Amino acid sequence: MCYSAQIWAEHRKYVRAFGxxxxxxxxxxxxxxxNENDRIKVPKxxxxxxxxxxxxxxxxxxxLTDAYKVQQADKLAQELFKQRKRLADAQRSLTAKTTKAATEATRIASTKIEWLLAKLADSRRTELKDSDSRIYPGYFAPVLIVENGKRLVRPMRYQCRPAGKPAAYDTRYPGTYNARRDSLEGFWxxxxxxxxxxxxxxxxxxxxSKPLKNASGAQTESVILEFKPRPVQDMLVACLWSHWTGDAGDDLYSFAAITDEPPEEVAAAGHDRCIIPIKPENIDAWLNPDPTNLAALYAILDDRERPYYEHRLAA
Structure with missing residues (x-):
């Protein structure tokens, strides 16, 4: 599964690179x-x-973005006020008597205040970091497609809801941000x-999953690894997408990245799937698929870029 990816987030890069x-x-x-629903996630x-x-x-x-930032800053400020009051109340209680409830309230409020202050500072930051281009399931990202014979970049959600399925599909099948190659002629x-x-x-x-340090038996811990191609390169990851429409006239563009068996170095690092980066010379053939010739599409997936994936613990 491709749980998260660092992407090209700027639309103008697509214009320059792909016309x-x-x-x-x-x-x-x-x-x-x-602005109407802050559960919609967009990378900074x-x-x-x-x-x-x-x-x-x-x-x-x-x-719209400026208004959203003000809206979110107000929410953070309100929550910060609430937690500071909670902390002050707990500290007053502790001066009179030490209780487990007041001690726990102090700990929780202090942790939340620290997080809220960091979140507020980050919301004001204008200098971008690599992590600002990172997406997770449910985030929106630019996707390169062909429509009516023209190359187009459209924002789509990274978790595909196939057309004709109910909105509840998102929770019933939370893993639909990836499309397994062995399910392309089935589920997809x-x-x-x-x-x-x-x-x-x-x-x-x-x-x-990695073995716990100094632990005996089969105990493990879950860690997040970052995989980067070597030599350094931008990869054209093969995706599938759908345009879903609801009974009320609402709609959603969403997509999934195709995954396959991993190369040796990814498997050795402990993961069993990998994205498929296609070669630049196959862009047009991939984006203009012929459903009567699936063999040609599988051939594109086989004729993929094969960089070496270096990994490290994610920051």
Missing amino acids: VEIDIKEYVKLFWQR AMEESFTAPQGEDEAAIKS KNQFGYTHGLMVVNAFFEHV
Whole structure:
């Protein structure tokens, strides 16, 4: 599974590299919906790519993003006030009598205050870090597709909800951010050969189990490893996508990354799946699939880039 990835988040990079059009209306809709529902997640680097807007639509996105930042800062400030009051009340109780409840309240409030202060400081930060381009299941990311004969970049959610399925599919099948290669003609038969995309990735992250230090027996701990290709490169990760529409007229573009058996170094690090980076010369054939010739599509997946994946504990 590709639990997390570091991606190209800036839409203009796609324009420069692939000569694509931007589905700017879908970007506007995404940022408008996020202001109405803060459970919608967008990587910081993706929103910051609109700080110097070009045209009315990008200016609208910047305005929506600025309003969202104010909205979130207000929520954090309110929670900070609440936790500081909780801490003060607990400390007053402790001066009168030491109790387990007051001690625990002090600990919890102090931890939350520290987290909230860090979150507020991070929300004001303008200089981007690598982690600002990282996505997780449920996050939105730019996806390169072909529609009506033209290359297009559209924001889509990284967890595919196939067309025709109920919205509850998201919780029933939480792992649909990845599409196993051995399920392409089964679970993914309505997308494979029909709606293909590419996500540009330069690192991916996986949960693996490692033996506990100084522990006996079969005890393990879960750690997160960062895998980076060597030589350093941006990888064109093969994806499938779907356009879901609901009974109320709502809709969702979402996608999944195709995964396959891992190369030796990924398996040795403790993980059993790996994303598939296709070769640049196969972009057009992948994005314009022929459902009557699935063998050609499998051939593209086989004729993949094969970098060596170096790994380390994720920060």
